[in-house]
Amino acid sequence: MDKFEIELTNITKRFGNVTAVNNISFGIRSGEFFSLLGPSGCGKTTTLRMIAGLEDPTLGRILLSGKDVTNVPPHRRNVNTVFQDYAIFPHMNVYENIYFPLRMRRIPRKVAAPRIKKILETVNMSRFENRYSGQLSGGQRQRIALARALVNEPKALLLDEPLGALDFKLRVAMQIALKDIQREFGITFIYVTHDQLEAITMSDRIAVMNDGIIDQIGTPDKIYNKPKTAFVASFIGEMNFLEGKLIRKKDDTLVVKIADFEVICERGENDFLEGEDMLVCVRPERISINSHIKSGNEIIAKLKRAIFRGSKFEITVTFNNNIELVSTVEDKGWNKSFNLGENLKLGWEKEDTIVFPMDMKNRIIRYK
Amino acid sequence: MIESKVKEKLKEEKVKKTTAEADVLKRKRKTLILMMLPISVWLLAVVIIPVATMLNMSFKQVEGFVLKDVFTVNNYLKFFKVEMYWRLFLKSFRMAFIVAIVAIIISYPLAYFIARRIKKFKNILFMLIIVPLWVSYLIRIIAWRSILGNRGFLNVFLMQLGIIKEPLEIFLYNQFAVIITLIYIAIPFVFIPLYTALEKIPDALISASRDLGASGARTFMHVVLPLSRPGLVTGFMLSFIIALGDYIIPKELGGVGGIMYGNVIWHQFGLINDWPLGAALGFILLTVALIVLILSRKLGSKEGVFF
Numbered sequence: 001m002d003k004f005e006i007e008l009t010n011i012t013k014r015f016g017n018v019t020a021v022n023n024i025s026f027g028i029r030s031g032e033f034f035s036l037l038g039p040s041g042c043g044k045t046t047t048l049r050m051i052a053g054l055e056d057p058t059l060g061r062i063l064l065s066g067k068d069v070t071n072v073p074p075h076r077r078n079v080n081t082v083f084q085d086y087a088i089f090p091h092m093n094v095y096e097n098i099y100f101p102l103r104m105r106r107i108p109r110k111v112a113a114p115r116i117k118k119i120l121e122t123v124n125m126s127r128f129e130n131r132y133s134g135q136l137s138g139g140q141r142q143r144i145a146l147a148r149a150l151v152n153e154p155k156a157l158l159l160d161e162p163l164g165a166l167d168f169k170l171r172v173a174m175q176i177a178l179k180d181i182q183r184e185f186g187i188t189f190i191y192v193t194h195d196q197l198e199a200i201t202m203s204d205r206i207a208v209m210n211d212g213i214i215d216q217i218g219t220p221d222k223i224y225n226k227p228k229t230a231f232v233a234s235f236i237g238e239m240n241f242l243e244g245k246l247i248r249k250k251d252d253t254l255v256v257k258i259a260d261f262e263v264i265c266e267r268g269e270n271d272f273l274e275g276e277d278m279l280v281c282v283r284p285e286r287i288s289i290n291s292h293i294k295s296g297n298e299i300i301a302k303l304k305r306a307i308f309r310g311s312k313f314e315i316t317v318t319f320n321n322n323i324e325l326v327s328t329v330e331d332k333g334w335n336k337s338f339n340l341g342e343n344l345k346l347g348w349e350k351e352d353t354i355v356f357p358m359d360m361k362n363r364i365i366r367y368k
Numbered sequence: 369m370i371e372s373k374v375k376e377k378l379k380e381e382k383v384k385k386t387t388a389e390a391d392v393l394k395r396k397r398k399t400l401i402l403m404m405l406p407i408s409v410w411l412l413a414v415v416i417i418p419v420a421t422m423l424n425m426s427f428k429q430v431e432g433f434v435l436k437d438v439f440t441v442n443n444y445l446k447f448f449k450v451e452m453y454w455r456l457f458l459k460s461f462r463m464a465f466i467v468a469i470v471a472i473i474i475s476y477p478l479a480y481f482i483a484r485r486i487k488k489f490k491n492i493l494f495m496l497i498i499v500p501l502w503v504s505y506l507i508r509i510i511a512w513r514s515i516l517g518n519r520g521f522l523n524v525f526l527m528q529l530g531i532i533k534e535p536l537e538i539f540l541y542n543q544f545a546v547i548i549t550l551i552y553i554a555i556p557f558v559f560i561p562l563y564t565a566l567e568k569i570p571d572a573l574i575s576a577s578r579d580l581g582a583s584g585a586r587t588f589m590h591v592v593l594p595l596s597r598p599g600l601v602t603g604f605m606l607s608f609i610i611a612l613g614d615y616i617i618p619k620e621l622g623g624v625g626g627i628m629y630g631n632v633i634w635h636q637f638g639l640i641n642d643w644p645l646g647a648a649l650g651f652i653l654l655t656v657a658l659i660v661l662i663l664s665r666k667l668g669s670k671e672g673v674f675f
């Protein structure tokens with residue numbers, strides 16, 4: 001078990017009657033790109049602020065590099081934050097903004113100068129030394145906020161949805177830039193976002209949060225392909241949810257009856273009882289349409305809708321009158337001559353079926 | 369043949385375009401003039417004409433009880449030649465400065481706490497500071513006679529504490545009373561711009577400052593204070609100008625020692641009946657006040673010069 005750079009133990013945060021963070025514990029390794037992912041109000045920003053020292057936990061301990069910093073004020077913690085709205089000091093120019101943390105460490109101007117110049121170069125803002133915040137674009141301000149937080153070489157950099165205000169193409173470019181900087185500096189990044197695509201792209205590990213608790217911590221691959229809760233399954237990527245009853249338990253498979261069809265899935269560690277109500281999930285991209293190869297699971301359904309999405313087609317089918325299933329296929333894989341209401345054969349493998357107990361149904365997130 | 373026709377057509381289009389543009393401009397100019405009319409009339413009636421009248425008056429002369437229609441700068445020269453006038457002006461200047469500084473020292477912590485530290489009763493506390501402005505100026509001043517007088521609150525309080533045995537007469541009818549009362553009057557005028565400036569500082573800037581290594585005190589010095597500068601400058605300017613020319617407070621509470629420049633001006637329009645001199649002295653005060661205003665704007669009161 002490697003040593004954790006940052007460790008939270010039984011952290012709870014209450015604001016009056018509201019419990020924003022409910023007894024979470026986890027550790028972050030040195031040099032890791034770790035994301036806190038979840039919908040608005042799940043407690044991820046509050047957790048980040050507690051690590052920064054800007055909020056005090058109601059219960060629990062926080063350790064930085066092995067030291068208990070739960071009661072240490074933010075200006076004495078060796079972590080820096082990039083805020084959502086950048087928080088550039090408007091009454092100082094770019095150079096002074098970046099000098100600020102060094103100045104607070106009482107580093108004289110002459111000594112600080114080369115460090116400031118170097119970090120400005122890293123974020124490609126060397127020409128902007130004398131500009132003020134009002135003269136910069138959103139993306140430029142974001143880079144200054146980043147430079148300012150990095151110049152002191154903190155043990156960890158905390159980022160609170162830093163790319164939220166940028167347009168799509170710029171976001172993607174900044175994601176790559178941030179990841180490069182993180183690798184180059186080797187600094188631990190703790191990244192808060194509600195954008196699951198962003199988290200999957202950039203992170204080494206992700207903690208998926210909902211309603212103040214952590215549903216799952218894992219690599220992007222694990223989170224995506226082996227979600228532990230229905231919430232995680234619904235929040236990451238696209239997912240089909242079907243309801244059925246467990247009718248048979250075999251050695252290594254479970255058989256679930258959905259309407260007139262039987263669906264099989266791998267039997268995992270979970271112990272389900274025969275006759276139990278289940279949630280059955282499968283990712284749209286794992287479902288093939290009218291494939292010549294026989295699949296582990298096959299369903300006949302009527303075509304309801306076909307939406308063109310550029311590189312893919314999103315096909316919605318219905319069976320049993322009201323149950324819907326969505327499949328995404330490559331542009332080439334879709335025969336556009338199908339009529340609405342026509343019968344299609346949908347197939348997917350048993351390894352791609354994920355099941356959850358029915359009581360997780362109300363934790364599914366229905367919008368993103 | 370075709371070439372010349374084309375050239376003609378192009379010229380036509382150009383002329384049409386410029387006359388159309390000219391029409392739009394003419395309409396815009398008319399609208400602009402119409403919109404400027406009310407404020408211009410108001411400015412003229414309330415500011416320009418009175419000041420112009422006063423300026424005109426300041427160059428005339430009074431002989432006996434008759435106003436002579438001459439042009440002279442004598443009245444202005446009097447300001448510099450007669451010791452009482454310029455001395456009194458400097459004294460008022462000094463007093464106004466003290467009033468402004470002390471009003472800021474009192475109002476700043478008040479504004480800071482209410483703007484940034486209080487969540488629940490913010491509005492009520494703000495109103496409590498503003499509400500006295502709705503009470504008549506004269507009454508608020510005279511109230512201080514009751515506080516500072518022989519049977520006033522202050523003396524009674526000190527006697528009850530046993531600090532003094534007899535009421536002290538040093539609190540009223542002197543410079544001290546004038547300064548105290550001027551400070552009291554100035555406080556709301558300093559509080560409002562300070563409060564506005566302090567309230568506007570985003571919390572994220574404070575968080576960022578602390579996160580980057582500044583303690584509470586250093587955050588105040590390096591972030592809050594500089595960002596509250598427009599409010600500070602506006603507050604100083606307002607309270608200074610109010611205090612500089614005031615004559616009612618010296619009249620009611622100043623006795624002999626507390627007399628200020630405003631009183632001297634006022635006298636010219638009363639018993640002494642030397643309106644030209646009064647106008648000249650008044651115009652000098654106006655000029656100094658204008659200079660203070662301009663300097664304040666330069667020093668960083670970019671927004672909120674008038675709240």
